[in-house]
Amino acid sequence: MDILLGTALGVLIGFVLAVPAIILETSRRVKNLPLLIDVKLWGERRLSEGEVFAAALLFHFVVAALYGGLYVLFANNDWLFVTHSPYTITSMLVFAFLSWAILNAILLPIIGLGFFGRGHGKTIWSETLISLMLEGAILWMLIQYYQPIFFNQI
Numbered sequence: 344m345d346i347l348l349g350t351a352l353g354v355l356i357g358f359v360l361a362v363p364a365i366i367l368e369t370s371r372r373v374k375n376l377p378l379l380i381d382v383k384l385w386g387e388r389r390l391s392e393g394e395v396f397a398a399a400l401l402f403h404f405v406v407a408a409l410y411g412g413l414y415v416l417f418a419n420n421d422w423l424f425v426t427h428s429p430y431t432i433t434s435m436l437v438f439a440f441l442s443w444a445i446l447n448a449i450l451l452p453i454i455g456l457g458f459f460g461r462g463h464g465k466t467i468w469s470e471t472l473i474s475l476m477l478e479g480a481i482l483w484m485l486i487q488y489y490q491p492i493f494f495n496q497i
Contacts (some may be wrong), residue, residue, distance in 0.1 A: 349416075350409075350411050352411050352463075352485050353412060355445025357403055357478070358404070361405075365473070368396055370443070386467060402454075406474070406488070409442075410482070411478075414482065418434070421462070423437075432483045436476060436480070439475040440472075440476075447471060451467070
């Protein structure tokens, strides 16, 4: 149950972080806000403007869900090998940094964006770092609210 709640909170945080991009990009006022990674190619196919935005939102929500769910999984099983202190701001930010490194070094090359996103832009590494650090800080605040009832106290 904790993992499901962590995943749901991750998606909720991802949505809140994406609201400015959703509003500004759908109103056509601003394009390419830093919190969303623009995925312009899907395999060999070049995506249209609307498809790029939809793919960027999907990618953003998947990363947010994975962060929330995996953090709780690691915390509940005492797999936080760096800090060994679950549900603290330090452990969440360290987990966010390690997630960022894995995302940029392994997952982005797999989906065709290149090592640290170099295939699609010079700032993707910083966009993902900012996004995951915000995700970690906000998740920490939410877990402080929910922890006495829903999350295991270790």
